[in-house]
Amino acid sequence: MQQKKKQDWILILAFLALGAGLIFGGKFFMGLREAEEGLKANIYELTSDGRKLLESFTLKEGEQAVYEFHGKLGVTVVEIDGLKARVRSSPCPDQVCVQFGWLQFHDDFAACLPNSMIVVLEGDGVGY
């Protein structure tokens, strides 16, 4: 019994350590990405056969823009502010797209599956 308890604790600690390691490791690798010049915030509609580019904003210091995506659920508002972009509001129930927050790096994205849209920061570089 004592042996079993000990084994369990070792397992628990090992999995917790693995989890923490993966999270910090992931953070570390994401932190390695460098800011890129001339990124574009591309807004796509998700269709059954891939995605369709609707609008493309080149991110520039000091420039602001708002784009309204009209999807099947309603209007998703995309905000461009200088070198970053985000989904400001969305009609979807889970609000996952808003939780992505500000996008700044190559390949950063905010997706809204219920309203079938995705914002991706893309540029000429290779990214991932």
Place this chain on the structure above:
Amino acid sequence: MTKKSNLRANLATAVLISIASILHVFEGLLPPLPVPGAKLGLANIASLIGLRMLGFGSAIVISLTRCFIGALFGSGLFGPSFYLSLAGSLSSAIAMGLASKIKGIGNKNIVVSVVGALTHSTAQIVVASFLLSHQGIWWYLPYLLGLSSITGVFIGIASDKLLVYLPRAIGLEPQSKS
């Protein structure tokens, strides 16, 4: 585990399905975790308990059914979110079934639960990368796996505790009195 009467087993499956569905819906009401779209995996408790008490088949039935019922309460059947949750829960039920067969550690709920959680996130990233046609989503895999490993531990502990009481409560273990 000895074979229980069919009626008892069916009843227990039904109870577990309803528990899973409620947890599935309840989870959607909780404040979001730091990674967008990540969840605790509470509904997996029911699949894991089903796997332990009734076997592999029941675990699959429980996870499939709760996806359908959960989708009815949530964003609807056959939408993208439905396919995400279906891929996640089905693959994790299969992975937990396999993990429970591993000699030595397969009897540990923590191990089985973590394996299920890791499979769940990986399957969801694969499906999401198709749904979004964006490969940048793979950046999130380490985060999701890390969170899964941690939540999996707690789901495993919760199942451990529940398996002491729940089987008796829904009449699957011989009652000590009367």
